[in-house]
Amino acid sequence: MDSPTLKADTDEYLMQQVQQRDESAFSLLVQRHTQSIHAFIYRLCGNQSDAEDIAQETFLRLWQRAAQWTPNTVQLSTWLHQIARNLCIDQFRRERSTKRSSVQETVDLVDSTIDSIEDAAQRRAIRDAIRTLPERQRTAIVLCQVQGWTQQDAAKVLDTTVDGVQALIGRARRTLRGLLMKNNE
Amino acid sequence: MNEQNFEDLLDRHGSDLSLWPENVREEAHELLAQSPAARSMLNAELIVDNVLSDAMVVPNADRLEQKIMARFAAQKRRFAFDQWRAFFWKPAFAATCSLAFGFYLGAANQELPVDLAEDLTYVTFYDHEEWSGDVPDES
Numbered sequence: 001m002d003s004p005t006l007k008a009d010t011d012e013y014l015m016q017q018v019q020q021r022d023e024s025a026f027s028l029l030v031q032r033h034t035q036s037i038h039a040f041i042y043r044l045c046g047n048q049s050d051a052e053d054i055a056q057e058t059f060l061r062l063w064q065r066a067a068q069w070t071p072n073t074v075q076l077s078t079w080l081h082q083i084a085r086n087l088c089i090d091q092f093r094r095e096r097s098t099k100r101s102s103v104q105e106t107v108d109l110v111d112s113t114i115d116s117i118e119d120a121a122q123r124r125a126i127r128d129a130i131r132t133l134p135e136r137q138r139t140a141i142v143l144c145q146v147q148g149w150t151q152q153d154a155a156k157v158l159d160t161t162v163d164g165v166q167a168l169i170g171r172a173r174r175t176l177r178g179l180l181m182k183n184n185e
Numbered sequence: 186m187n188e189q190n191f192e193d194l195l196d197r198h199g200s201d202l203s204l205w206p207e208n209v210r211e212e213a214h215e216l217l218a219q220s221p222a223a224r225s226m227l228n229a230e231l232i233v234d235n236v237l238s239d240a241m242v243v244p245n246a247d248r249l250e251q252k253i254m255a256r257f258a259a260q261k262r263r264f265a266f267d268q269w270r271a272f273f274w275k276p277a278f279a280a281t282c283s284l285a286f287g288f289y290l291g292a293a294n295q296e297l298p299v300d301l302a303e304d305l306t307y308v309t310f311y312d313h314e315e316w317s318g319d320v321p322d323e324s
Contacts, residue, residue: 030253034249034253035246039243039300042243042244048244056249056253059253060257060260063257113196145237173196177230177233180226
């Protein structure tokens with residue numbers, strides 16, 4: 001039943017339709033959120049193949065767990081990012097258990113994108129720094145500094161407070177900065 | 186302002202000093218003029234900003250939406266089964282447990298204790314005699 005309070009093109013309306021197993025609404029949500037979810041996952045895991053797999057799994061979870069989503073508690077976009085982040089963490093754990101470096105792909109990503117930094121030593125330092133960033137710091141940096149999210153929204157994804165997000169970003173930036181400075185000495 | 190304060194402010198407000206609170210901006214500029222360590226921190230912060238903005242580049246996910254919908258179509262039947270199972274397993278489990286408990290009780294009490302069986306027999310006969318009008322004279 002259509003809710004009179006929701007416009008037909010909002011995420012909330014489409015999710016209500018998905019909860020009633022409307023596949024066309026699901027398809028619209030996929031079209032709407034695929035790019036941002038894929039970019040977020042890619043920036044966390046740094047590997048295109050994994051990013052595509054996890055993005056697919058994220059949307060399948062959306063369909064499976066649609067009943068668990070309630071409007072007015074969390075925006076759909078935030079909820080999707082929470083699902084994607086949890087899947088990335090699972091992936092990191094799997095990789096760690098198979099002795100494959102979970103951040104090697106992140107390093108590859110940075111390698112391919114930091115050509116603007118000409119100094120190879122600095123590049124290596126940043127590579128090392130990103131390798132050492134804990135997942136929560138990396139997520140906070142990606143959401144707020146790269147994707148331009150507000151700290152309030154990032155706090156919901158990370159299940160923490162705004163102060164917590166600020167602390168995570170601060171620690172991450174300090175780590176990166178400290179390693180660059182050490183490299184310059 | 187010392188280097189420690191400067192670094193804290195750098196963490197909080199980033200490398201663009203024009204975005205820092207007005208009351209600390211002038212002191213920050215003074216410290217930068219005097220301290221090579223502060224200049225080094227700011228320089229590193231600028232590089233971090235560069236790296237992060239470069240990290241925005243994400244390769245194009247070719248036909249990802251179609252891949253998602255194809256995988257969804259392939260798994261839809263399984264989802265329907267999962268949903269059916271999720272809906273039915275709790276009542277089915279409860280019914281099975283009740284049934285099993287009933288069988289257990291029935292099997293455990295198949296033979297009544299002798300005293301109870303005698304009492305039941307007596308009551309049954311007594312009632313029968315009462316109904317038939319042959320009530321024993323107790324006087």
